[in-house]
Amino acid sequence: MRLGIIGLPNSGKTTIFNALTHQTLPTGAATSGQFEVHTATVSVPDPRVDKLSAMYKPRKTIYTTVTYADIGGLDKGISEGGLKGQFRNELGQVDGFVHVVRAFADETVPHPYLTVDPQRDVETLDGEFLLADLVTVENRIQRLESDIRIKGKNVDKAIPVELELMQRFKAHLEAEKPLYELELTPEQLKGIRGYGFLTLKPVLVVVNLGDEAKDVNSILTYTRAGSKLVGLQGKIEAELAQLDADDAAMFMEEYGITELSAAKVIRLSYELLGIQSFFTVGEDEVRAWSVPIGATAPEAAGAIHSDLQKGFIRAEVMKYDDLIAGGSEAALKASGKFRLEGREYIVKDGDIVHIRHSG
Secondary structure (H helix, E strand, O other), rough: OOEEOOOOOOOOHHHHHHHHOOOOOOOOOOOOOOOOEEEEEEEOOOHHHHHHHHHOOOEEEEOOOOEEEEEEEEOOOOOOOOOOOHHHHHHHHOOOOEEEEOOOOOOOOOOOOOOOHHHHHHHHHHHHHHHHHHHHHHHHHHHHHHHHHHHHHHHHHHHHHHHHHHHHHHHHHHHHOOOOHHHOOHHHHHHHHOOOOOHHEEEEEEOOOOOOOOOHHHHHOOOOOOEHHHHHHHHHHHOOOOHHHHHHHHHHHHHOOOOOHHHHHHHHHHHHEEEEEEEEEOOEEEEEEEEEOOOOOHHHHHHHHHHHHEEEEEEEEEEHHHHHHOOOHHHHHHHOEEEEEEEOOOOOOOEEEEEEEOO
16 A cells, blocks of 8 residues: 655655654745655554564564555646646556645744645646646547547457547546546556556645644535545654654643554545454464455455465454453354355454465
8 A cells, every 4th residue: 555645845744754754854935846755664553563472472463564655746737738747657656645734834834825724825836736636637538539530340349338438538537627536446546556547546635733732624515436545743643753763742732632643544544445454363463464454364365365266265354352351262253253254254353363375
């Protein structure tokens, strides 16, 4: 899972990136239009993994991970003529966006548009992405129409079908609506994956509050489909990310912070992308795995190893809450809450799974 951290210059993207990843990248005045990317992979904090590890005392404890990419150089006007090169490649490859919007004043880091206006800023970058997608669609329509004119009756049957879909996209984008709002079949989504449409990706909007705690809903209204909204005191939480656990706890208590940005944003990232966790446990390893919500038991087996999916027979399933309440697998089995599930079973968040397989 890879999320792109985006935002206008001087919005505090790198500050948020540092808070999430415990990095110490320099922050300050940014240069508009200068492409730059920094990436870091972090473990997803999950207290359930901690409790399972304490119960089984394995040799290894492994959390799920998420990769954040701090993408610099975005600003008004970037979509003119369509996004190209590194911008297009990086933005098109991520699974979703963490859009950092500035809501703090700082004379040492002036806003590029002179005034602080979160609503204007979020709409500015959304508009650039919409225009970039429209350019991509229009270019594709031209190529498809050219193929039909040249090849006539011999044109591939898939070409008119794609042309109809692109014309549908064009009308939707011209109405200033993101592609995420369209109902698309799995086949259609697979067919257009290579285009990396930006408005087709879900968005987590992070309002950077600076030092001051505020109600984010009083600052910004954002109801786009496929989006979530959260406010963070970016500067404070970036400083917290550099402290050890005890000092961080004291700092949080002083400022009334109940949850660090890393845990909050990662949790919302999971919800944004429709991801959930299941666990495998044992003396060798306690591990969290990520699968899409709605994944079947064989698909969960495939997340562990493709051979397990091919040879899937049954899944032994325990509920995390049942195991913790019972205290052991033996107690769970005695209570009748240890189950065998078949190929149609839909894995739930927090399931503890052992795959029976052939081969």
